[in-house]
Amino acid sequence: MMGASGSSEQGRDEQQNSAQCGPADPNFRFLMGKVKNLGPAAQRIFDLGKLYLTPDDAEKVQKDKTDFEHLFPAADESHLSAEKEKEAFQLFRPLKKSTAIHQGQTYVQWKVGYEYQSAYLLCLHKRNIIYIQPIDDFPDFVRDFRFQRGMIRVGLFELIQGFAQIYFSGLDVMVLPGIQLENQGWEIASRYHQVTGKKQYLVNDFFPRLQQILPSNGVCILGFVWTDLFPENYNFVLGEASPKHKSGIFSFGRFPPSQFDADHTQDLTEITGDVVWKLLKVVSHEACHLFGLNHCEYFHCAMNESGSVGEAMSQPLFLCPVCLRKLHQVCGFQVLERYQEMLSFLKDIQDQLPCESTASAIKWLEECLTFLQSK
Numbered sequence: 001m002m003g004a005s006g007s008s009e010q011g012r013d014e015q016q017n018s019a020q021c022g023p024a025d026p027n028f029r030f031l032m033g034k035v036k037n038l039g040p041a042a043q044r045i046f047d048l049g050k051l052y053l054t055p056d057d058a059e060k061v062q063k064d065k066t067d068f069e070h071l072f073p074a075a076d077e078s079h080l081s082a083e084k085e086k087e088a089f090q091l092f093r094p095l096k097k098s099t100a101i102h103q104g105q106t107y108v109q110w111k112v113g114y115e116y117q118s119a120y121l122l123c124l125h126k127r128n129i130i131y132i133q134p135i136d137d138f139p140d141f142v143r144d145f146r147f148q149r150g151m152i153r154v155g156l157f158e159l160i161q162g163f164a165q166i167y168f169s170g171l172d173v174m175v176l177p178g179i180q181l182e183n184q185g186w187e188i189a190s191r192y193h194q195v196t197g198k199k200q201y202l203v204n205d206f207f208p209r210l211q212q213i214l215p216s217n218g219v220c221i222l223g224f225v226w227t228d229l230f231p232e233n234y235n236f237v238l239g240e241a242s243p244k245h246k247s248g249i250f251s252f253g254r255f256p257p258s259q260f261d262a263d264h265t266q267d268l269t270e271i272t273g274d275v276v277w278k279l280l281k282v283v284s285h286e287a288c289h290l291f292g293l294n295h296c297e298y299f300h301c302a303m304n305e306s307g308s309v310g311e312a313m314s315q316p317l318f319l320c321p322v323c324l325r326k327l328h329q330v331c332g333f334q335v336l337e338r339y340q341e342m343l344s345f346l347k348d349i350q351d352q353l354p355c356e357s358t359a360s361a362i363k364w365l366e367e368c369l370t371f372l373q374s375k
Contacts, residue, residue: 001203001231001240001286027053031298032325033107041336041372042328049321052094052298053101091368092320093300104297107325114292114330117243128171130164130287131221132157133210134178138226145271149348156271157224159349160279164222166345167284169338170331171219184209190227193235196255196265200230203240203249210247220290222283223249238278238309241286248286253278256309273355281313288323291330298322317361318368339369 032049035042102109134157146153149162157175164173181188186209189202206223214221220241229251231237236257241248252275254268268275285302296303299320306312319327328335343365350358 001234001237025050025053027101030108031101031106031322033111033329035325038328039334039336041334044372045335045368046321046325046328048092049298049325051092052097052322054094091364091371095297095299095304105294107322107329110292110294110326111329114326117292127217127219129215129218130168130171130173131215131218132161132164132173132175133213133221133223134175135223135225136178136181136227139268141270142226147349148352156279159276160283163280163345164283164287166338166341168287168327168331169333169341179213184213191230193228193230193255193257195235195257196260197262198228198255200228200236201225201249201251203229203231203237204242206249207242207245207247210249211245214246218246220246220248220287222287223247225249225251226254227251228253228255236309238312239282239286241289243290243292246290248290250279250282250286253282253309258308259310271353273349273353273358276349276353277355277357278309278313281315281317284317285312288319288327291327293323293326296320296323313357316364317357318364336369336372339365339372343369 028050031052032046035046038046142156145156147156147159149159154162161173161175186205188205188209191200191202192198193200210221210223229237229239229249231240236253236255238253239248239250252268255265259265281302288303293303295305296319299322300316301320301323302316302318303320303323304315306315318324324335343362346358346362346365349355350362
């Protein structure tokens, strides 16, 4: 779940190895799987998974860096500045290690579980569409919102659709017509939060109902509501997904209890860059859960666990090499093209809906593409 108030952080993984680890190392293979037969850009980004297996104490930094340069030698050393070298080395920052590597979800562990869970799909129609399902009414400023994408103007849910189409490139994404809870006959538990006094829906009640309306060609369905959400035993959540039900439910996170001030907290009245960032963050994180990805224990990553909305929003938008390897297996995208398309998309968002977090994501993408395209 993302932005859940009251959650605790899990321990971090540790694997004591020498700096001499790479694609042939058994620990690397366990963490990342086989990468040598993938495309050049995929190999290069996934090879960075080795950074988790290197010692992280200060006296080893130069040794790690030397090993990194050995893996990815520059064609012309004179053209590789020290600053660019540093940026490439720090694209993905390993988390502090405290437990064994196998206690996190390595690629090999994920693949076994995902293939087992997906085995039944072999007997069904091909499922390759992520569906977005608006639920109940939204304010006029949400319904009337328009975003210029190329020659067309699209609404908010179509903007989210365009983002997901790139993030999960290889799958299709479609927006379904809106539905009303009353017309569906869904019984969704609700409450008024004791701190905010605002209505919240129980996320758990949405999962089986959304699963029931998932079209036969859908791999999962993502519901959106205006009313805030809470999971059982928690105060508040931006969104949550249930892999069992192939469904997720998300809100706009209007009244987080930890940030609520009765005298100053105001409801949303417009779609800003920060609102869009919040929606893109929760959709990408929770949808990845629907493809079997657990919280990441290896790198600073889009799949890190969060204990508050603020923490969730400060985490990366992009997956680390380990988690990207898993999603790549699901979607089969071209790594370089996916990053290029995402850069173009986020630049359009930043031009129209400026946001500091989006600007940082753009800078990261530019550095990542420089690294992937360098010789």
